[in-house]
Amino acid sequence: MEKFELEPKLKEEVRARTFGEGFMKLVQTVRRNGRQFKIALRPVEIGGVRKFQAEMTDDGQVQVKNLDAKGAAEGLEEIIAQKGARDLHLLTATGDLHVRVTKKGHVLVSRSAELARVAVTQPHDRVKNLPLTSFDSAALLKTIGLTDRDGKIRASMRGKYDQVNDFLKVVAETLGEASGDTFTVVDCGCGKAYLTLALYFYLTEVKGFADVKVVGVDRRADVIAAAKKMAAQLDVADRVTFVESDLAAFTLERADMVISLHACDTATDEALAKGVEWKARYILSAPFCQHELHKTLAETGGKPNLPSAPFAGLLRQSILRERLGDILTDAFRALILRILGFKVQVIEFVAREATARNILLKCEYGVKAGQPGPVGEYLELRDFWRVTPWLETRMGELLQRHLARFV
Ligand SMILES: C[S@@+](CC[C@H](N)C(=O)[O-])C[C@H]1O[C@@H](n2cnc3c(N)ncnc32)[C@H](O)[C@@H]1O
Numbered sequence: 001m002e003k004f005e006l007e008p009k010l011k012e013e014v015r016a017r018t019f020g021e022g023f024m025k026l027v028q029t030v031r032r033n034g035r036q037f038k039i040a041l042r043p044v045e046i047g048g049v050r051k052f053q054a055e056m057t058d059d060g061q062v063q064v065k066n067l068d069a070k071g072a073a074e075g076l077e078e079i080i081a082q083k084g085a086r087d088l089h090l091l092t093a094t095g096d097l098h099v100r101v102t103k104k105g106h107v108l109v110s111r112s113a114e115l116a117r118v119a120v121t122q123p124h125d126r127v128k129n130l131p132l133t134s135f136d137s138a139a140l141l142k143t144i145g146l147t148d149r150d151g152k153i154r155a156s157m158r159g160k161y162d163q164v165n166d167f168l169k170v171v172a173e174t175l176g177e178a179s180g181d182t183f184t185v186v187d188c189g190c191g192k193a194y195l196t197l198a199l200y201f202y203l204t205e206v207k208g209f210a211d212v213k214v215v216g217v218d219r220r221a222d223v224i225a226a227a228k229k230m231a232a233q234l235d236v237a238d239r240v241t242f243v244e245s246d247l248a249a250f251t252l253e254r255a256d257m258v259i260s261l262h263a264c265d266t267a268t269d270e271a272l273a274k275g276v277e278w279k280a281r282y283i284l285s286a287p288f289c290q291h292e293l294h295k296t297l298a299e300t301g302g303k304p305n306l307p308s309a310p311f312a313g314l315l316r317q318s319i320l321r322e323r324l325g326d327i328l329t330d331a332f333r334a335l336i337l338r339i340l341g342f343k344v345q346v347i348e349f350v351a352r353e354a355t356a357r358n359i360l361l362k363c364e365y366g367v368k369a370g371q372p373g374p375v376g377e378y379l380e381l382r383d384f385w386r387v388t389p390w391l392e393t394r395m396g397e398l399l400q401r402h403l404a405r406f407v
Contacts, residue, residue, distance in 0.1 A: 003105035004083050010109060011080050013097065014090060018076055019069070022093030028079050030086040039079060041072065046208050055133075061152055065136040066205065131168035132161065132198065135205035143230050144194050159354055164198050166350045167261060167286070167360075171199065174282055174362060175207060182211040184255045186278070188247050188271035188285075189263030190216030193227035193240075199259070200240045216242040217250050247271060255280045262288035262357055269391040272333060275363070276340055276398065283342065283363040286349060287330060292390045294325040328381075330359055332389035335378040337361070339402050340395070341369035370402035379406060 006014070018026055018041070025042045038057040043050060044066065052072035056063045067075060079088070088099040096112040132141065141147040146157045146164075153161050183203060187196040196216040203212045218224055224244040231237040243250060247263070247270040258275035260268055268287040275283035297315055315321045334344045342363040349360040382389065392399060 004085075004101055004107075006080060006099065006101075006107060010099065010107070014080055014088070014099075015073075015076060017090055017092050017097060019073070020092070024091040024093065026076075026079070026088070026090045028082065028086055028088045030082060030084060032084060039075075041075065041079070046206070048208070061150075062133050063136070063138055063151065064133050130165050131172060131202050131206065132165050135201065137198075137201065139234060140197060140201050143233050144192070144197055146194065160194055162354060163261070163350055164195050167195055167259075167284070168198060168202050170284055170347070170349050170360060170362060171202065171257075171259075172207070174284065174364065179208050181209070182213070183209045183257070185212070185214045185257040185259060186252065186255045186274070186280075187214065187216045188258060188260040188274065189267050190218050190223070190227065190242065191220075191262075192223050193230060193242065195259070195261050196227065196242075197230060197234065197236070197240060200236060212239060214240045215252070215255075216240070217245055217247055218242070219244065219246045247274065250274070252278055254278045257282040257284070259283075260285045262286055264288050265291050266390050266394075269333065269394055272337060272361070272363075272391060273394045276337070276395070279365075281365050283337070284360060285333075285363075286357065286360040287326075287333075288357055290322075290326050290329045293329050293387060294322050296387045297321050297325050297328075297385075326359075328385060328387075329389065330361065331381060332378070333391055334361060335374050335381070336389070336391050336395060336399060337363050338367070338374035339370060339378060339399065341365055341367055343367050370405065372406065375402055375406050379403065 014026075017023060023043060025040060027038065027040045030037045035058075040055045040057075042053050042055075044053045045051070046066060052067045052069070052075075054065045054067055054072070054075050056065075065071075084101070085103045086101050088097075088101075090097040090099075095114050098110045098112075100108040102108065138147070138151055141153075141161075142149070142151070146153060146161050148154050185199060185203070187193075187199070190196045193216050196214055200212055200214045203209045203214075216224075216227055218227075221244050224242045227242040228237065231240045231242065234240075247267055252274075255275070255278040258271055258278065258280045260271035263271055263285075265288070268285055271285055272283060275285075311324075314324065330346060334346055337344045342365050345362045347360050347362055348358045350358045352358055382392070
């Protein structure tokens with residue numbers, strides 16, 4: 001037997017404990033030339049099926065792969081066959097095994113006393129906090145340009161990487177335990193398709209949906225051409241499709257989820273309207289720049305339309321006026337969706353330091369439409385400011401029939 005090698009009986013114990021009852025986790029850490037390489041293997045549940053998640057950390061860079069039993073067995077053989085100084089820590093419900101291989105190649109083994117822990121196989125998405133590290137995302141991240149050729153997140157793309165992760169966290173939270181067969185998503189104003197493609201893989205690999213279709217819509221020909229190319233490179237062009245179109249002109253029968261991430265100005269309203277018309281159960285929309293209401297507020301200057309013009313001092317300053325316009329626009333959007341039967345939460349989905357555009361409207365269909373509460377709040381707010389929100393005009397009769405009962 002070579003130096004550094006584990007005895008056959010010890011290897012057998014590692015295999016038996018890893019694939020036996022009550023396996024919780026195996027971690028091996030190798031330190032070489034000042035670098036640290038760590039591999040962790042743990043059981044996870046994906047769509048009700050038991051799998052193994054391997055997490056490799058090479059000098060701070062993390063890569064995650066989900067393996068079936070055969071893949072996990074092959075991975076374990078590589079772990080066992082590792083040469084050099086290392087620590088292997090194996091946790092099971094009944095006790096731990098610790099193997100230390102010293103720099104000189106001595107193998108030191110210790111075992112904990114018998115324990116009575118409960119081994120829980122975590123649902124896949126609870127194992128890691130970051131959606132993009134909770135599945136094997138290396139090819140995706142490289143293709144959409146978030147990582148460089150060494151698999152490291154590009155410094156210039158860190159913000160987008162965080163944004164996509166944060167948006168996916170909201171998706172996960174919104175879906176909860178929901179899973180199923182078919183699931184159709186439309187990404188309105190998909191741009192370079194970072195989120196579009198990431199969402200497809202997340203829903204398929206992590207949430208376990210069997211038949212996911214994602215459509216990215218954008219009016220820019222160049223981004224749509226690039227997105228189609230990336231989908232083909234990732235071999236998902238039949239599942240993730242891209243359409244060059246203005247949102248207003250894009251039609252569809254129905255969708256399960258409509259998303260928009262920083263679609264400009266009234267494109268956000270258009271995405272919300274489409275979500276309603278396509279009978280989407282979920283609408284997740286992070287607005288971007290707003291211009292529509294700013295113009296009206298600038299024109300009124302807070303004076304002619306408001307009794308005793310109490311907001312004149314606020315509206316005089318263009319930055320404050322714009323922020324007020326943003327807040328009012330999103331308040332009107334949230335109220336309109338509530339009137340139309342959605343439960344709406346306005347949340348901050350990314351850190352304020354990352355972008356000022358960090359508001360997200362999280363909407364789920366399923367409350368009674370036309371309730372006096374939201375209708376009353378909407379009418380009061382709208383009439384106080386004497387504006388007509390763009391979304392009200394866009395929703396037309398669908399909204400008016402609820403408003404008409406109260407005016
Ligand atoms: C700020 S980018 C965001 C892109 C992408 N969602 C992201 O977060 O990376 C906004 C995108 O919305 C698209 N867009 C704006 N208005 C649109 C409209 N009316 N119809 C279709 N696309 C629109 C733009 O072409 C642009 O690609």
